[in-house]
Each structure stands twice: as C-alpha cells, then as structure tokens.
Amino acid sequence: xxxxxxxxxxxxxxxxxxxxxxxxxxxxxxxxxxxxxxxxxxxxxxxxxxxxxxxxxxxxxxxxxxxxxxxxxxxxxxxxxxxxxxxxxxxxxxxxxxxxxxxxxxxxxxxxxxxxxxxxxxxxxxxxxxxxxxxxxxxxxxxxxxxxxxxxxxxxxxxxxxxxxxxxxxxxxxxxxxxxxxxxxxxxxxxxxxxxxxxxxxxxxxxxxxxxxxxxxxxxxxxxxxxxxxxxxxxxxxxxxxxxxxxxxxxxxxxxxxxxxxxxxxxxxxxxxxxxxxxxxxxxxxxxxxxxxxxxxxxxxxxxxxxxxxxxxxxxxxxxxxxxxxxxxxxxxxxxxxxxxxxxxxxxxxxxxxxxxxxxxxxxxxxxxxxxxxxxxxxxxxxxxxxxxxxxxxxxxxxxxxxxxxxxxxxxxxxxxxxxxxxxxxxxxxxxxxxxxxxx
Numbered sequence: 437x438x439x440x441x442x443x444x445x446x447x448x449x450x451x452x453x454x455x456x457x458x459x460x461x462x463x464x465x466x467x468x469x470x471x472x473x474x475x476x477x478x479x480x481x482x483x484x485x486x487x488x489x490x491x492x493x494x495x496x497x498x499x500x501x502x503x504x505x506x507x508x509x510x511x512x513x514x515x516x517x518x519x520x521x522x523x524x525x526x527x528x529x530x531x532x533x534x535x536x537x538x539x540x541x542x543x544x545x546x547x548x549x550x551x552x553x554x555x556x557x558x559x560x561x562x563x564x565x566x567x568x569x570x571x572x573x574x575x576x577x578x579x580x581x582x583x584x585x586x587x588x589x590x591x592x593x594x595x596x597x598x599x600x601x602x603x604x605x606x607x608x609x610x611x612x613x614x615x616x617x618x619x620x621x622x623x624x625x626x627x628x629x630x631x632x633x634x635x636x637x638x639x640x641x642x643x644x645x646x647x648x649x650x651x652x653x654x655x656x657x658x659x660x661x662x663x664x665x666x667x668x669x670x671x672x673x674x675x676x677x678x679x680x681x682x683x684x685x686x687x688x689x690x691x692x693x694x695x696x697x698x699x700x701x702x703x704x705x706x707x708x709x710x711x712x713x714x715x716x717x718x719x720x721x722x723x724x725x726x727x728x729x730x731x732x733x734x735x736x737x738x739x740x741x742x743x744x745x746x747x748x749x750x751x752x753x754x755x756x757x758x759x760x761x762x763x764x765x766x767x768x769x770x771x772x773x774x775x776x777x778x779x780x781x782x783x784x785x786x787x788x789x790x791x792x793x794x795x796x797x798x799x800x801x802x803x804x805x806x807x808x809x810x811x812x813x814x815x816x817x818x819x820x821x822x823x824x825x826x827x828x829x830x831x832x833x834x835x836x837x838x839x840x841x842x843x844x845x846x847x848x849x850x851x852x853x854x855x856x857x858x859x860x861x862x863x864x865x866x867x868x869x870x871x872x873x874x875x876x
Contacts, residue, residue, distance in 0.1 A: 437450070438452045439453050439493060444464065446463050454494070462478045462511055464479075475555060480512045482513075485552065486518050487554060496531065507524075512832075516551055517551065535556065544560075545562055546559060595612070595613035601626035602624055604626045604628075607633075608697065612673075612700050612701055615676060635666075669699050671689050673701060681706065731781065736788075736789060736792065738756055738792055738812075739789075739792060751784055752772070752788035754771045756796070757769075759809070765809075774855065782838055789827055789834070792812075796810055797823065801820070828846070
C-alpha cells in the first residue's frame with residue numbers, strides 16, 4: 437500500500453514510501469476536516485493517540501536523524517512527550533525535537549496546550565520565561581476594570597500556579613500565586629540528586645531576612661567557587677511568609693506531604709529533624725554491594741536490595757509502611773521478589789517495580805488509601821491510570837538503559853508473566869533477554 441493513497445493501516449502492515457517498503461509499528465489513520473485540513477492520527481500503547489500533519493507522516497514512519505542509520509520508529513509516550521528509541525542505541529528521540537530541531541536554550545511548547553497535537557503550526561520554540569508567563573496567566577486583559585481586579589484579588593491569593601524548572605522542562609513545581617512575583621525574580625533549577633528546587637544568590641543579598649536560611653538544614657549556604665550561595669525554594673517561600681520567625685538550631689523546613697515539588701505555604705512546616713525522621717514515610721534505602729554498583733541510583737523508592745545469603749540468591753524487598761502519625765491506615769507491607777539464581781539483578785529490579793505498583797493499587801482500591809499519600813520519584817498521582825503509566829514507563833526505561841533491546845513496550849501484565857515463567861525455569865543463562873511480548 438502506497439502511503440499517498442492510504443487511509444488507514446494497522447501495526448505490522450507494510451506501507452510504501454518513495455518506492456521503499458516499511459513495516460509500520462503503530463496504527464495510523466488519516467483524517468480530513470476539509471481539503472486544506474488533513475492530518476494523521478497515530479495510536480500508541482494504552483490507546484493513546486497523537487496527530488501530525490499529512491506531509492509529515494512519511495517522516496515519522498521512516499526516521500532519518502543526524503548521523504544515525506534510517507529506521508522505522510515505534511512511538512510511545514514518555515514523561516508526557518511522544519518519543520521513540522533511536523535504533524541500535526539506547527538514546528531517546530523526542531518527536532517535537534525531531535520535527536523542529538531545538539536551538540540555543542529555547543524550549544518546545546504546544547500553543548493549544550495539547551501535548552498530543554504535533555502539527556507544525558501548533559509547536560513553537562520559546563524561552564523558559566515565556567513558558568512560565570503563559571502557564572501562569574501573568575498578564576491581565578485591558579478591558580478589566582480596577583473594581584473587578586480588586587474583587588478577584590482575594591481569590592487569586594489562594595490560587596496555585598505551576599512553574600517549570602529552568603534546567604529541566606520535565607520538572608514542574610507548584611507555589612501559591614501570592615508569591616509568584618517574588619519567585620519569578622530568580623531562575624529556579626531542579627537538583628536531581630536530592631529532588632529540591634533551588635537557585636544561587638550572590639552574597640550581597642544574603643542578609644535579606646527572607647533569604648536567610650542559615651538554620652535550614654535543607655537550605656544551608658553551600659558556597660560555590662564564584663562566591664554565590666545556594667537557596668532552596670521551600671526555604672525562600674517559608675521565610676518570606678514568616679519573616680519574624682525565630683530560628684532554632686536543628687530545625688528545618690519540612691514538606692508535609694513528602695512531595696518536594698509542592699511548595700505551597702500550607703505544605704511547609706518548620707520542625708526539628710528528629711520529628712521529620714519520625715513522620716517521613718518510606719525513605720529510599722540503599723545497601724551498597726558490588727552486584728548493584730551500576731544500578732543503585734536507579735533503584736526506585738520503597739525498594740531495597742539484599743545480597744545473597746545461604747542457599748538463596750539476592751533479591752529486592754518492597755517495604756510500604758503507614759505514616760507514623762497515622763499507623764492505623766493499613767498494616768505494613770513487605771514483599772520480596774524472586775530469589776531464583778537464574779533471574780538477573782535487572783530481572784528482580786523490574787519485578788520489584790511491578791510488585792510496588794500492584795501493592796499500591798490494592799491499597800487504593802481495597803483499603804481506600806488515597807493515592808496522593810504516595811510521592812514516587814517526585815510525582816503524585818490523580819488516578820490508577822497515571823500510577824500504572826508511571827510504573828510501566830519506569831520499567832521500560834530500566835530495560836532500555838541497561839539492555840541492548842530497543843523499543844521495549846512491556847506492560848505490567850506482560851513482564852509479570854515473563855518473570856513468573858523465568859523463575860520456574862532451570863537454566864544456566866543469566867543474560868537478560870526476555871521475549872518481547874507487546875500483547876496487552
């Protein structure tokens with residue numbers, strides 16, 4: 437079937453592009469609003485669909501990118517962006533950057549805020565400050581009179597706004613609108629090591645009461661080589677709101693819901709470190725061992741590695757505890773992965789991801805535990821669908837990072853089936869090469 441005369445094609449079917457035949461890896465369908473408005477809809481895993489212009493359909497089926505060999509792409513959703521894995525590599529190619537190459541420090545954004553609309557006239561390159569301004573509706577319309585603005589002021593003070601980290605457009609954090617003007621005076625970045633939002637301030641502003649964080653263990657003045665000081669956003673907001681508070685040694689700012697990206701004033705508290713340790717839920721625990729040196733930074737929250745002991749091989753344990761300030765929520769959950777010696781460390785790590793999802797799913801659906809109790813990898817979830825997508829993305833990211841198998845699209849169900857079957861087999865092969873089962 438020639439792409440020029442095609443209206444619809446299913447995954448696995450062959451299409452002809454410029455006299456060459458390709459086996460497509462996503463369902464595609466042509467739509468036409470009128471003669472001047474023609475576009476294609478591409479279906480990814482979990483029936484998520486995105487659209488592209490008619491003249492770009494050949495380009496996204498047959499990828500020709502930089503110095504890499506041409507390949508047929510399978511598109512999927514990664515961190516709310518459509519992406520594929522470059523054939524023969526473990527590198528991710530995002531569709532927006534492929535269609536419109538990024539230049540300088542400009543970022544891609546969708547004009548209609550629909551992140552599945554990849555028509556060229558809907559994608560633009562803008563600066564970070566422009567994104568923040570649009571996202572938070574900073575500008576006001578000229579036809580609003582002063583009385584309307586005054587009437588709405590009280591409600592606006594209670595609004596929540598979402599900003600994007602200056603160094604990572606995938607990291608979003610929230611603040612109260614009343615702090616917006618002060619917050620936008622700085623460029624806030626994401627510290628991927630500890631998960632906090634921060635910026636650097638020069639020493640000549642460090643005497644400002646609102647910026648004084650000397651007693652905040654999360655915002656201690658770490659001096660850099662250029663004599664600047666590190667200031668954390670949660671500290672900046674808390675002390676801006678409480679300028680007359682007396683500092684206490686050993687006290688620091690605490691995020692009540694354990695979400696470091698939620699910097700609303702109602703989510704911040706100034707308490708002792710010992711109190712924080714008592715109420716902080718399920719910290720990530722790393723047991724140093726040679727078997728996991730290469731992957732220890734990729735072990736997700738609530739999951740701990742335990743080395744081999746006796747006749748059993750190594751394994752991971754999933755440990756989910758109720759909050760110490762509300763121990764009656766549910767009984768502590770401790771689940772282990774397989775200890776089978778024929779399963780690799782990566783096998784077991786991916787199984788641990790699945791077990792974590794299944795246990796949280798049960799807590800929510802059976803015990804009515806709210807999902808917002810769990811902050812996993814800096815994210816919280818509004819529903820089970822978001823929770824599942826997060827874990828499947830995490831699972832496939834681990835596979836793509838540490839194996840030579842590209843374009844993994846495992847679901848919770850398909851990988852659980854694989855690990856169950858492998859745990860029962862007796863083989864001497866420790867290589868991580870699961871059969872790619874894309875059936876849902």
